[in-house]
Amino acid sequence: MTTINKQVKGPAEAVADVHDGATVMIGGFGEAGSPVELIHALIDQGAKRLTVISNNTGSGEVGLAALLKAERVSKVICSFPRTANSTVFPDLYRRGKVELELVPQGTLAERIRAGGAGIPAFYTPAAVGTPLAEGKESRVLEGKEYLLEHWLRADFALIKGRCADTHGNVVYNKTARNFGPIMAMAAKVTIVQANSVVAPGGIDPEVVVTPGIFVDRVVEVPSPQHESELVAAGAVYP
Amino acid sequence: MTTINKQVKGPAEAVADVHDGATVMIGGFGEAGSPVELIHALIDQGAKRLTVISNNTGSGEVGLAALLKAERVSKVICSFPRTANSTVFPDLYRRGKVELELVPQGTLAERIRAGGAGIPAFYTPAAVGTPLAEGKESRVLEGKEYLLEHWLRADFALIKGRCADTHGNVVYNKTARNFGPIMAMAAKVTIVQANSVVAPGGIDPEVVVTPGIFVDRVVEVPSPQHESELVAAGAVYP
Amino acid sequence: MTTDTREIGWTRDEMARRVAIDIPNGAYVNLGIGIPELVARFVPQGRTLVYHTENGLLGMGPSPEKDRADPELINAGKRHVTALPGAAYFHHADSFAMIRGGHIDLSVLGAMQVACNGDLANWSTGEPDAIPAVGGAMDLVAGVKSVYVITQHCTKNNEPKLVERCTYPLTGRSVVNRIYTELAVIDVTPAGFALVELCPGVDLEYVRSRTGAPLLAR
Amino acid sequence: MTTDTREIGWTRDEMARRVAIDIPNGAYVNLGIGIPELVARFVPQGRTLVYHTENGLLGMGPSPEKDRADPELINAGKRHVTALPGAAYFHHADSFAMIRGGHIDLSVLGAMQVACNGDLANWSTGEPDAIPAVGGAMDLVAGVKSVYVITQHCTKNNEPKLVERCTYPLTGRSVVNRIYTELAVIDVTPAGFALVELCPGVDLEYVRSRTGAPLLAR
Numbered sequence: 001m002t003t004i005n006k007q008v009k010g011p012a013e014a015v016a017d018v019h020d021g022a023t024v025m026i027g028g029f030g031e032a033g034s035p036v037e038l039i040h041a042l043i044d045q046g047a048k049r050l051t052v053i054s055n056n057t058g059s060g061e062v063g064l065a066a067l068l069k070a071e072r073v074s075k076v077i078c079s080f081p082r083t084a085n086s087t088v089f090p091d092l093y094r095r096g097k098v099e100l101e102l103v104p105q106g107t108l109a110e111r112i113r114a115g116g117a118g119i120p121a122f123y124t125p126a127a128v129g130t131p132l133a134e135g136k137e138s139r140v141l142e143g144k145e146y147l148l149e150h151w152l153r154a155d156f157a158l159i160k161g162r163c164a165d166t167h168g169n170v171v172y173n174k175t176a177r178n179f180g181p182i183m184a185m186a187a188k189v190t191i192v193q194a195n196s197v198v199a200p201g202g203i204d205p206e207v208v209v210t211p212g213i214f215v216d217r218v219v220e221v222p223s224p225q226h227e228s229e230l231v232a233a234g235a236v237y238p
Numbered sequence: 239m240t241t242i243n244k245q246v247k248g249p250a251e252a253v254a255d256v257h258d259g260a261t262v263m264i265g266g267f268g269e270a271g272s273p274v275e276l277i278h279a280l281i282d283q284g285a286k287r288l289t290v291i292s293n294n295t296g297s298g299e300v301g302l303a304a305l306l307k308a309e310r311v312s313k314v315i316c317s318f319p320r321t322a323n324s325t326v327f328p329d330l331y332r333r334g335k336v337e338l339e340l341v342p343q344g345t346l347a348e349r350i351r352a353g354g355a356g357i358p359a360f361y362t363p364a365a366v367g368t369p370l371a372e373g374k375e376s377r378v379l380e381g382k383e384y385l386l387e388h389w390l391r392a393d394f395a396l397i398k399g400r401c402a403d404t405h406g407n408v409v410y411n412k413t414a415r416n417f418g419p420i421m422a423m424a425a426k427v428t429i430v431q432a433n434s435v436v437a438p439g440g441i442d443p444e445v446v447v448t449p450g451i452f453v454d455r456v457v458e459v460p461s462p463q464h465e466s467e468l469v470a471a472g473a474v475y476p
Numbered sequence: 477m478t479t480d481t482r483e484i485g486w487t488r489d490e491m492a493r494r495v496a497i498d499i500p501n502g503a504y505v506n507l508g509i510g511i512p513e514l515v516a517r518f519v520p521q522g523r524t525l526v527y528h529t530e531n532g533l534l535g536m537g538p539s540p541e542k543d544r545a546d547p548e549l550i551n552a553g554k555r556h557v558t559a560l561p562g563a564a565y566f567h568h569a570d571s572f573a574m575i576r577g578g579h580i581d582l583s584v585l586g587a588m589q590v591a592c593n594g595d596l597a598n599w600s601t602g603e604p605d606a607i608p609a610v611g612g613a614m615d616l617v618a619g620v621k622s623v624y625v626i627t628q629h630c631t632k633n634n635e636p637k638l639v640e641r642c643t644y645p646l647t648g649r650s651v652v653n654r655i656y657t658e659l660a661v662i663d664v665t666p667a668g669f670a671l672v673e674l675c676p677g678v679d680l681e682y683v684r685s686r687t688g689a690p691l692l693a694r
Numbered sequence: 695m696t697t698d699t700r701e702i703g704w705t706r707d708e709m710a711r712r713v714a715i716d717i718p719n720g721a722y723v724n725l726g727i728g729i730p731e732l733v734a735r736f737v738p739q740g741r742t743l744v745y746h747t748e749n750g751l752l753g754m755g756p757s758p759e760k761d762r763a764d765p766e767l768i769n770a771g772k773r774h775v776t777a778l779p780g781a782a783y784f785h786h787a788d789s790f791a792m793i794r795g796g797h798i799d800l801s802v803l804g805a806m807q808v809a810c811n812g813d814l815a816n817w818s819t820g821e822p823d824a825i826p827a828v829g830g831a832m833d834l835v836a837g838v839k840s841v842y843v844i845t846q847h848c849t850k851n852n853e854p855k856l857v858e859r860c861t862y863p864l865t866g867r868s869v870v871n872r873i874y875t876e877l878a879v880i881d882v883t884p885a886g887f888a889l890v891e892l893c894p895g896v897d898l899e900y901v902r903s904r905t906g907a908p909l910l911a912r
Contacts, residue, residue: 002742002779002780003719003720003740003741003742004719004720004742004744004780029531029532029550029554029568030531030550030554031547031548031550031554032531032547032548032549032550033548055568079609079610079611079612080609080610080611081607081608081609082607082609083554084554089607090607093607094605094607100608102608102609102610103610104610104611104612104613104614104615105530105568105572105610105611105612105615106530106571106572106575106576106612106614106615106619107614107615108568109567109568109569109571109572110355110357110569110572110576112568112569113569113791114360115795116791116795116797117348117787117790117791117794117795118362118363118791118793118794118795118796118837119348119360119361119362119794120361120379120380120382120384121360121361121379121384122352122357122359122360122361123357123358123359123360124356124357124576124618125356125576125618125619126576126614126615126618126619127614127618128618128648128649129595129646129648129649130614130645130646130647130648130649131600131602131645131646132610132614141358141359141388142358144358146358146359150379165780166780167744167753167780169780169782171444172444172565173546173548174444174533174546174548174549174559174565175529175531175532175533175548175549175550175565176548177532177565177566177567178531178532178567178568179567179568180567181567181569182567182568182569185791185795185797199779200753200778200779200780201779201780205751205753205777205781205782205783206409206410206412206445206783207444207445208782208783208784209567211752211782211784211788211792212744212752212753212780212782213722213744213746213752213792213797213798214792214797226547227547228547229547240524240561240562241501241502241522241523241524242501242502242524242526242562267749267750267768267772267786268749268768268772269765269766269768269772270749270765270766270767270768271766293786317827317828317829317830318827318828318829319825319826319827320825320827321772322772327825328825331825332823332825338826340826340827340828341828342828342829342830342831342832342833343748343786343790343828343829343830343833344748344790344793344794344830344832344833344837345832345833346786347785347786347787347789347790348787348790348794350786350787351573351787353577354573354577354579355569355572355573355576355577356573356575356576356577356578356619357576362794362836363794363836363837364794364832364833364836364837365832365836366836366866366867367813367864367866367867368832368863368864368865368866368867369818369820369863369864370828370832403562404562405526405535405562407562407564410783411764411766412751412764412766412767412777412783413747413749413750413751413766413767413768413783414766415750415783415784415785416749416750416785416786417785417786418785419785419787420785420786420787423573423577423579437561438560438561438562439561439562443533443535443559443563443564443565444565446564446565446566447785449534449564449566449570449574450526450534450535450562450564451504451526451528451534451574451579451580452574452579464765465765466765467765
């Protein structure tokens with residue numbers, strides 16, 4: 001009998017200790033992989049002045065967009081803060097209510113992976129010669145110019161999986177995998193919502209995508225909501 | 239009907255174009271994942287002055303040890319060139335017949351991964367303050383000292399998988415996975431021997447470990463030989 | 477059928493088809509959002525291309541029938557797609573390892589401006605109230621083996637998009653290999669823009685008049 | 695049972711058991727080759743530890759019955775092992791991301807020398823004809839949260855292994871947290887070696903006489 005059990009009762013318990021000023025990575029690319037229930041629990045919980053690291057900024061007034069709308073986020077680190085039906089972030093940004101650090105998508109992914117892998121900095125060719133290189137150290141290696149980029153780490157990561165076991169092993173659904181596995185590595189406390197939570201042995205060790213060592217809490221959300229359906233229905237959270 | 243088919247007839251055809259002086263990554267940790275049939279085909283093929291990147295140096299006088307014994311390798315880049323039943327490399331090394339670049343295992347893995355991921359250099363804390371830091375650039379980041387390490391890339395990678403499809407997607411067997419997925423990324427030509435080769439669709443896209451984009455040739459070796467069994471039987475190749 | 481109303485030059489579909497003709501069998505291809513997405517419809521008979529979408533899928537197939545769409549199976553433009561036999565899913569760091577590591581053969585992108593030295597601007601007008609958004613464009617142009625641009629030859633205001641020097645913020649320096657417009661196929665060479673092919677019925681002097689930098693004939 | 699013949703002090707098994715007592719439930723632990731491997735046998739009742747082996751397995755279990763061994767399911771010492779329920783396989787870069795990224799709670803390693811500032815030497819005697827081999831030791835000591843050393847107090851020639859300053863080539867600088875020998879449990883503190891516990895029947899002055907640097911009593 002294993003004495004490890006990372007399952008917690010529900011989203012509220014899972015995010016209860018997110019503190020004001022925390023850095024929070026939120027998985028998802030568009031709505032695929034967006035942990036809507038964890039985000040809503042975070043809105044209910046009330047933590048403020050968050051730095052959010054996520055590829056986008058949500059759509060409509062649910063999920064990540066609702067967290068922004070509630071003015072809980074002071075800074076966003078992302079690659080693409082605009083999407084269809086995305087009005088909350090543009091409005092806050094134009095009003096100076098939220099800071100933006102814009103990062104090329106591959107650099108964003110690699111900085112997060114570096115944070116998880118204990119690599120404090122690395123060189124990348126992306127953004128050389130562009131405005132996003134301003135203020136960055138550059139270096140010529142083997143005749144080509146690269147920028148020095150630093151790791152990204154977080155206090156919490158909120159991630160959506162398809163299935164998790166109570167040791168924290170996770171598998172994902174299709175392109176909802178995206179930032180989940182690397183964010184799980186880069187946060188002090190990684191929280192996964194999964195459609196199902198199973199006992200150890202319920203996931204074949206050959207197909208585990210995120211090993212349990214990277215996961216601190218798992219919470220079962222059997223029928224997660226989809227952002228596009230909520231937006232289409234005109235839903236507003238809370 | 240797909241018009242992509244990376245399957246080649248046998249190991250001999252798979253390694254036919256390895257040139258003298260080539261850099262060759264060879265998968266495996268000890269015997270697990272060692273592509274014995276591809277290595278033997280490379281011995282038959284005759285390429286010389288190879289630089290081999292592999293975690294170990296083989297055992298007995300089969301597989302990687304046999305390639306060394308045949309004096310086809312002028313340089314080895316590895317983390318642990320000694321193992322039980324390993325006499326070929328120590329003998330060549332003491333006689334000055336082979337050069338050794340010793341790399342900490344995690345740095346070796348990360349340098350290979352960096353080669354595959356287009357990251358020319360990165361900082362790591364491993365080996366700081368040790369003889370393996372000599373001659374390396376170091377840098378303090380966030381108050382801690384790190385070494386600058388450069389990517390490793392190769393002309394060829396020889397890898398062993400459990401199953402591959404004709405598009406080059408690969409899954410592995412247990413701890414035989416080890417260096418396979420990262421070496422597949424880091425070589426110009428990646429050659430995979432697999433116990434079975436199946437049609438596209440024969441591997442669930444959710445469980446693919448090495449996507450086909452990293453693989454150039456697959457060859458079916460239905461009952462691969464195990465180094466330990468060969469050594470126990472006193473086998474010598476060729 | 478197309479809703480294109482210009483009087484001369486290729487339609488968007490024809491432009492996309494012209495791009496597809498140049499892509500060899502077995503190529504790994506990333507298609508940008510917008511006109512580039514059309515290219516996938518025109519793969520010549522007897523060829524298989526493997527489409528990569530940077531949000532974690534290799535072997536992307538066409539849109540699903542509406543009742544089979546999965547909100548978690550989308551492309552970089554956030555449209556529903558499918559996965560073909562031989563596909564693979566992977567996470568974002570692995571996906572951009574494919575891009576940055578030079579494993580993708582070709583990226584087909586849209587453009588705001590392309591300079592005669594291959595500089596590309598396609599992510600921002602640099603206007604002060606614009607919401608800057610870059611996505612994966614800078615990684616793509618820095619990493620893939622070839623970059624093709626597919627674009628209208630001029631803006632809606634008839635200003636050339638092929639220019640001496642980009643005035644918009646760059647996506648990458650000296651990264652574009654070839655440009656497909658409704659008027660012509662043009663290579664970026666060390667000597668500048670060089671004509672590869674004119675659209676039937678379009679003459680070279682007309683293309684030159686719509687181009688903001690010298691255009692070499694071959 | 696043990697074949698250990700020393701007259702005083704803990705046996706190897708007892709040393710390993712003493713280490714195990716200090717490891718909390720749920721810890722992720724990497725065990726070095728040799729004596730450290732013994733630790734896995736002594737997990738206290740009611741605790742679950744998750745063993746990591748750097749060649750790509752988390753959730754490593756004990757050796758299999760001989761006829762069930764798989765030559766491709768081995769540990770870092772190349773011995774046959776098993777995978778427990780809840781295990782996961784992964785590649786080498788991911789495995790060392792766990793190590794370097796600080797995700798492994800504890801590494802238990804053997805030692806040639808440990809200095810009173812925590813320096814560790816455990817990979818090479820530095821002799822000219824030695825075949826240098828480092829494996830994952832340098833990554834482990836640089837990355838995991840805590841490093842415990844389990845070792846005989848002295849070499850076979852009765853030279854102290856706990857020293858003022860390592861004379862062998864280092865594995866890492868200031869990396870060891872705690873040392874378990876047959877005589878005592880000793881912490882590495884900012885003030886140097888500090889006694890945690892004596893083996894029953896062993897007195898402090900004897901331990902000091904076998905130690906190459908000052909040993910603080912608590």
